[in-house]
Structure formats: structure tokens, C-alpha cells
Amino acid sequence: MARWEPGARERLVVAAVDLFAEQGYDATTVAQIAERAGVTKSTFFRHFPDKRELLVAGQETLRTLLAGGIADAPAGASPLEAVAAGLQRASDTMGPMNRELGPRLKAAVATSAELQERDALKSVSLAEAMTTALTARGVPGPTAALAGELGVLAFKRGYAAWSESDAPGGLAPYTSAALDELRAASASLG
CATH class of the missing domain: 1.10.357.10 (Tetracycline Repressor, domain 2)
Known part of the structure; x- marks a missing residue:
């Protein structure tokens, strides 16, 4: 996983929006969002406290x-x-x-x-x-x-x-x- 690649915050938002649209908000996990964005879960939590906050970024x-x-x-x-x-x-x-x-x-x-x-x-x-x-x-x-x-x-x-x-x-x-x-x-x- 490209942990230090720039643009992680934006990639997380795009990954979350896509996953929410594909499989629904409730069925989408933080781990799936991080994986789709090409970052670790800890990188996710450096940018967002939870998945709800992605849509008000x-x-x-x-x-x-x-x-x-x-x-x-x-x-x-x-x-x-x-x-x-x-x-x-x-x-x-x-x-x-x-x-x-x-x-x-x-x-x-x-x-x-x-x-x-x-x-x-x-x-x-x-x-x-x-x-x-x-x-x-x-x-x-x-x-x-x-x-x-x-x-x-x-x-x-x-x-x-x-x-x-x-x-x-x-x-x-x-x-x-x-x-x-x-x-x-x-x-x-x-």
C-alpha cells in the first residue's frame, strides 16, 4: 500500500463515495475504503474520525x-x-x-x-x-x-x-x- 503518496484525503473521499454508491453506506467498512484508496486504516483515521465525516469533508x-x-x-x-x-x-x-x-x-x-x-x-x-x-x-x-x-x-x-x-x-x-x-x-x- 502506498502509505505516503500525496492526495490520500482526496482518494479516500472518492473511494468512499464510490463504495457508498456501489454497495450502500451501511455495507461499506473503513477497511474497504482504505483499501480502495490505496492507504492503510491508520491513514484513514489520520484524516477522518469515522466514515460519516467523509461526506462533509x-x-x-x-x-x-x-x-x-x-x-x-x-x-x-x-x-x-x-x-x-x-x-x-x-x-x-x-x-x-x-x-x-x-x-x-x-x-x-x-x-x-x-x-x-x-x-x-x-x-x-x-x-x-x-x-x-x-x-x-x-x-x-x-x-x-x-x-x-x-x-x-x-x-x-x-x-x-x-x-x-x-x-x-x-x-x-x-x-x-x-x-x-x-x-x-x-x-x-x-
Whole structure:
């Protein structure tokens, strides 16, 4: 086993997603994930405390990117313009591996109620990060919460469309288009 080969964390995530999709979350063991990734079990545990944490790998980075983009938006930006800046910053960090994992991750999450719960908690966490960043800009609480929720929905919709598309390019245009669609939809609510 290639114990010291670079990229172990990423290989573990890919191996787990593939195994979860192939045989289900409950039937997949840490030993199988480590073997598929070409690392030892101790290497697995250096990166993750358990297999549940594999699907939220990078969540704290994503929270930081979204909140940082909102904080750095121009002073006169509306709440949704600030959210767009956060989405842009987060989207710019997503590369081919993120795109490739999208459909497989969706299939893996569909195999387990526990993974669906973790995915929902991830959404709550991202919305909270955006809401907090917006309130720090002086946006009133209810408006900040709504904009944060729209930001999460735009990110998820944009990511799904991007990962299912064969068109070249990054995630940013997809999250931007999703936010625009949601903005228009919310305006029609009356």
C-alpha cells in the first residue's frame, strides 16, 4: 500500500463515495475504503474520525469561502449581491474532481437515511454561515436568513446542474444562474 503518496484525503473521499454508491453506506467498512484508496486504516483515521465525516469533508472550507465572499462584497451590495459574491468565491475553488463527484455523491447520499441527514445538516450549516456574514454587514435578521437560505439553494441547484453538464467551464456561472432564477421566483411570490 502506498502509505505516503500525496492526495490520500482526496482518494479516500472518492473511494468512499464510490463504495457508498456501489454497495450502500451501511455495507461499506473503513477497511474497504482504505483499501480502495490505496492507504492503510491508520491513514484513514489520520484524516477522518469515522466514515460519516467523509461526506462533509471540506464543509468548513466551504463555509469560510461563502462567508468571506459575503464579507468582502462591496459596501453598497444588496443582501443577494453579497450572497452572489460568496457563491462566486466558493465556486471558483471547485475543480474537475468536485464536478466528477457530484452525480456519484448524489447516488451515495440516496442510499442512506444517515447520509441524507448529514447532507441536510450541511445545508443548515452553510445557511448559518451566510446568515451570520450578512448580519455582520448590517442586514436585518429575517432578511439575512432568507438570503442565506436562497444562497444554499442556489449553490445546491447550481452544483447539481454543473455536475450533470458536459459543457466546459466552472461552477460559478451555474450558481449565478441558479441565484438569478431564485431571485425571480421570489419576486413572483407577491
